Amino acid sequence: xxxxxxxxxxxxxxxxxxxxxxxxxxxxxxxxxxxxxxxxxxxxxxxxxxxxxxxxxxxxxxxxxxxxxxxxxxxxxxxxxxxxxxxxxxxxxxxxxxxxxxxxxxxxxxxxxxxxxxxxxxxxxxxxxxxxxxxxxxxxxxxxxxxxxxxxxxxxxxxxxxxxxxxxxxxxxxxxxxxxxxxxxxxxxxxxxxxxxxxxxxxxxxxxxxxxxxxxxxxxxxxxxxxxxxxxxxxxxxxxxxxxxxxxxxxxxxxxxxxxxxxxxxxxxxx
Amino acid sequence: xxxxxxxxxxxxxxxxxxxxxxxxxxxxxxxxxxxxxxxxxxxxxxxxxxxxxxxxxxxxxxxxxxxxxxxxxxxxxxxxxxxxxxxxxxxxxxxxxxxxxxxxxxxxxxxxxxxxxxxxxxxxxxxxxxxxxxxxxxxxxxxxxxxxxxxxxxxxxxxxxxxxxxxxxxxxxxxxxxxxxxxxxxxxxxxxxxxxxxxxxxxxxxxxxxxxxxxxxxxxxxxxxxxxxxxxxxxxxxxxxxxxxxxxxxxxxxxxxxxxxxxxxxxxxxxxxxxxxxxxxxxxxxxxxxxxxxx
Numbered sequence: 001x002x003x004x005x006x007x008x009x010x011x012x013x014x015x016x017x018x019x020x021x022x023x024x025x026x027x028x029x030x031x032x033x034x035x036x037x038x039x040x041x042x043x044x045x046x047x048x049x050x051x052x053x054x055x056x057x058x059x060x061x062x063x064x065x066x067x068x069x070x071x072x073x074x075x076x077x078x079x080x081x082x083x084x085x086x087x088x089x090x091x092x093x094x095x096x097x098x099x100x101x102x103x104x105x106x107x108x109x110x111x112x113x114x115x116x117x118x119x120x121x122x123x124x125x126x127x128x129x130x131x132x133x134x135x136x137x138x139x140x141x142x143x144x145x146x147x148x149x150x151x152x153x154x155x156x157x158x159x160x161x162x163x164x165x166x167x168x169x170x171x172x173x174x175x176x177x178x179x180x181x182x183x184x185x186x187x188x189x190x191x192x193x194x195x196x197x198x199x200x201x202x203x204x205x206x207x208x209x210x211x212x213x214x215x216x217x218x219x220x221x222x223x224x225x226x227x228x229x230x231x232x233x234x235x236x237x238x239x240x241x242x243x244x245x246x247x248x249x250x251x252x253x254x255x256x257x258x259x260x261x262x263x264x265x266x267x268x269x270x271x
Numbered sequence: 272x273x274x275x276x277x278x279x280x281x282x283x284x285x286x287x288x289x290x291x292x293x294x295x296x297x298x299x300x301x302x303x304x305x306x307x308x309x310x311x312x313x314x315x316x317x318x319x320x321x322x323x324x325x326x327x328x329x330x331x332x333x334x335x336x337x338x339x340x341x342x343x344x345x346x347x348x349x350x351x352x353x354x355x356x357x358x359x360x361x362x363x364x365x366x367x368x369x370x371x372x373x374x375x376x377x378x379x380x381x382x383x384x385x386x387x388x389x390x391x392x393x394x395x396x397x398x399x400x401x402x403x404x405x406x407x408x409x410x411x412x413x414x415x416x417x418x419x420x421x422x423x424x425x426x427x428x429x430x431x432x433x434x435x436x437x438x439x440x441x442x443x444x445x446x447x448x449x450x451x452x453x454x455x456x457x458x459x460x461x462x463x464x465x466x467x468x469x470x471x472x473x474x475x476x477x478x479x480x481x482x483x484x485x486x487x488x489x490x491x492x493x494x495x496x497x498x499x500x501x502x503x504x505x506x507x508x509x510x511x512x513x514x515x516x517x518x519x520x521x522x523x524x525x526x527x528x529x530x531x532x533x534x535x536x537x538x539x540x541x542x543x544x545x546x547x548x549x550x551x552x553x554x555x556x557x558x559x560x561x562x563x564x565x566x
Contacts, residue, residue: 050279088434096353097349114342114347116341117281117342118365118367121283121434124278126278129279130282223274237427240446240450244453252309
């Protein structure tokens with residue numbers, strides 16, 4: 001296996017130009033929204049709105065203004081699939097369309113996906129969406145095709161401020177930690193990394209430098225794997241089956257109720 | 272704020288809701304038929320037959336609904352077979368993968384039992400009636416019944432094994448769907464039984480069963496809402512009103528009153544209660560699925 005590769009996105013230098021979004025759309029030949037009709041979100045300067053099947057990069061604008069608009073701040077963050085080391089989408093995919101590549105990234109094979117959309121519900125970050133052209137679930141591939149021939153992903157290549165850095169995860173971690181130290185030394189004490197270590201889903205191969213709580217950027221503080229519910233939910237359902245079986249048994253054997261009460265539990269176990 | 276609020280909806284809507292309903296009806300009807308066959312007396316055989324007659328068409332409708340819900344229905348078989356290697360694909364940790372196989376396995380048993388009851392009524396070779404009798408019949412009934420329980424409950428587990436609000440905020444959805452599936456199946460068989468004249472004896476047993484299932488479902492529903500914790504605030508909405516009026520009141524409390532006080536509506540009590548249970552079962556699935564979609 002090749003070395004784990006990924007993105008480190010330093011939101012402190014993002015200027016919101018959306019060159020990454022454009023480069024991503026160009027390279028991956030993603031269709032436009034509403035057939036190219038110009039639609040405005042109406043509540044933000046951001047008109048991309050969200051990550052989905054035709055937006056694999058999304059520069060989020062966090063616009064925080066006072067009511068009288070005297071004070072305010074902009075936070076900008078180029079969001080993308082996190083390529084989780086423990087990936088919820090990969091877990092639930094029933095067709096095997098979602099795979100882990102030799103670069104430790106997570107890719108949806110569009111020729112295998114049948115559009116059941118379980119991965120969309122499973123992703124803790126709301127990254128995946130349907131691409132109406134292919135009819136399949138799609139998201140960032142970390143430019144798997146470019147990586148296989150040694151090229152940098154389109155978004156990182158296009159980023160004019162190097163907010164998006166691409167490289168081997170271990171190098172990116174070093175860079176990121178050094179950057180946080182530097183910001184702390186400058187008095188920007190809220191600077192912190194999100195997803196750079198194993199605490200979040202075993203590590204995010206696309207991790208971030210943030211200057212506020214993750215929720216402010218629309219990121220969950222403690223994302224979880226869908227499989228956490230598998231065993232408890234199955235056990236409760238099993239209990240339900242036993243209870244329904246007992247109700248049925250009692251209902252159809254009313255005449256022999258006395259006998260059942262007397263002889264008892266061995267029989268009910270046989271259900 | 273729950274971490275589940277940062278996720279995106281999968282747009283599982285009416286086709287999936289109807290699948291949950293028909294899948295529950297298929298699994299539940301088969302289970303009730305097996306219970307009647309195994310534990311009832313000779314007078315319950317006609318009722319059991321009705322259960323097998325319901326299970327197969329319901330599971331076929333369910334499978335078609337699921338296929339139609341895929342955005343690439345032509346690739347429905349990718350659920351079962353690795354599309355590029357041609358080998359079987361089974362992921363025990365993915366409820367949708369297990370569910371696809373469960374649907375096939377249940378469909379197989381439902382088909383065998385359907386053949387048996389067809390044979391008994393003279394519409395298929397008589398030898399096939401052995402599929403419901405003797406040791407072979409017992410084995411088919413037991414395994415089919417287990418797969419019926421699976422089909423009735425796994426859909427709730429499927430919703431839980433995601434990261435969506437409501438669905439993944441509780442471990443009780445599988446239990447809720449399973450109990451509800453048994454209840455709507457009893458209700459459907461009461462209606463069909465009255466129509467086909469299976470005998471008051473069998474209807475009384477089904478009615479007794481559904482009464483207790485409704486009580487159980489009410490308890491599970493309360494536990495379900497309580498288990499949501501802070502996420503329960505999603506019910507402060509039109510969906511909450513629908514849950515309260517459409518499911519709790521119309522689908523559970525009123526039918527329960529009719530089961531316990533059959534004189535309320537005279538001869539209409541049993542069919543009215545059954546219709547309300549069926550509607551309540553559908554509305555339950557509508558509310559659970561669409562309330563999460565709306566977040």
